[in-house]
Amino acid sequence: MKKDFSRRMFLQTSAISATALMLPIESNAAGKEKKKNDAILLNQNPLKIGLMTYTLGKDWDIETIIKNCTEAEWKSVELRTTHKHGVEVNLSSTQRAEVKSRFKNSALETISLASAFQYHSKDQAEVRKNIDGTKEYIKLAKDVGATGIRVFPNAFLEGTDKEKTMEQIGKSLAEVGAFGNDHGIEIRVCVHGNGTNTPPVIRKIIDYSQSPHVYVNWNCGGPDLEGEGLEYNFNLLKDRIKGVHMHDLFDQSYPYRQFFQLLAATGYKGYCNAEVNQSCEPVIFMKYYRALFLALQNAI
Numbered sequence: 001m002k003k004d005f006s007r008r009m010f011l012q013t014s015a016i017s018a019t020a021l022m023l024p025i026e027s028n029a030a031g032k033e034k035k036k037n038d039a040i041l042l043n044q045n046p047l048k049i050g051l052m053t054y055t056l057g058k059d060w061d062i063e064t065i066i067k068n069c070t071e072a073e074w075k076s077v078e079l080r081t082t083h084k085h086g087v088e089v090n091l092s093s094t095q096r097a098e099v100k101s102r103f104k105n106s107a108l109e110t111i112s113l114a115s116a117f118q119y120h121s122k123d124q125a126e127v128r129k130n131i132d133g134t135k136e137y138i139k140l141a142k143d144v145g146a147t148g149i150r151v152f153p154n155a156f157l158e159g160t161d162k163e164k165t166m167e168q169i170g171k172s173l174a175e176v177g178a179f180g181n182d183h184g185i186e187i188r189v190c191v192h193g194n195g196t197n198t199p200p201v202i203r204k205i206i207d208y209s210q211s212p213h214v215y216v217n218w219n220c221g222g223p224d225l226e227g228e229g230l231e232y233n234f235n236l237l238k239d240r241i242k243g244v245h246m247h248d249l250f251d252q253s254y255p256y257r258q259f260f261q262l263l264a265a266t267g268y269k270g271y272c273n274a275e276v277n278q279s280c281e282p283v284i285f286m287k288y289y290r291a292l293f294l295a296l297q298n299a300i
Helices: 002-039 060-070 093-104 124-144 162-182 197-209 230-237 256-265 282-295
Strands: 046-050 076-080 108-115 148-153 186-190 214-218 242-247 270-275
Touching: 046 060, 060 076, 060 093, 060 108, 060 282, 076 124, 076 148, 076 270, 093 124, 124 148, 124 162, 124 214, 148 162, 148 242, 162 186, 162 197, 162 214, 186 197, 186 242, 197 214, 197 230, 230 242, 270 282
Parallel strands: 046 076, 046 270, 076 108, 108 148, 148 186, 186 214, 214 242, 242 270
Antiparallel strands: none
16 A cells, blocks of 8 residues: 555656646747747838849830839839930930829839939040030939939049049039939939049048038948948948949848948938849849848848
């Protein structure tokens, strides 16, 4: 009898002990699951994606641009001059109105234009030609319903004084910026060019312009990381950023996640336009690219 009791007690004690051991495990598992669920909170307000047609889209007409961007859920397009869509200054007023109508009646939210005008030349006649050309392009932008245009600085030429070059570019931008503002068009100078592709240089150019109507197209390039790093360089220009060009999001040498966080923190309402090469069937590629764009913002 005593032997049976001891055996019974042993089994009961073992069961209680096993239960006690299980409770912390289950509690710990629940805690881990809660943390996991908390970590899955998604960004409900990600930045918006658009297309820059310099590479992907260079051979598309307007109908194809609208079709592909709509299917891939890209919200904007920046039309690069000289490409197949044909949105150029030689369009008649009727043709301009047609372009405006086609985009306005599409699922795209906005369009912009990308010119190749630049203001660094030693030849002042050439500089004037680019300024006057920019003004004609501004008129085109207004007529087709664009919000802004991209321009270049675009170089420090050998044998020229850098400060004087930056001042020349800045004053040129001030003139076209004022003209653009009068027509409701933003002038976005790209962080681009030979020596002019760094945020500190673009900041100096803007300061030389002394204009509130000169904005920046951030270009997501290696020079953004030079000197005191991305955050410092970003802060130099954050108050002027009206456009963004992003490139290969898989390129780990550029900190896209950090950049998107910095940009979102400013309350940026513009578009991040992809300037990328097509690597497969276009809409499939665009869908994958958009997914990575959102994933880097913790939005999917």
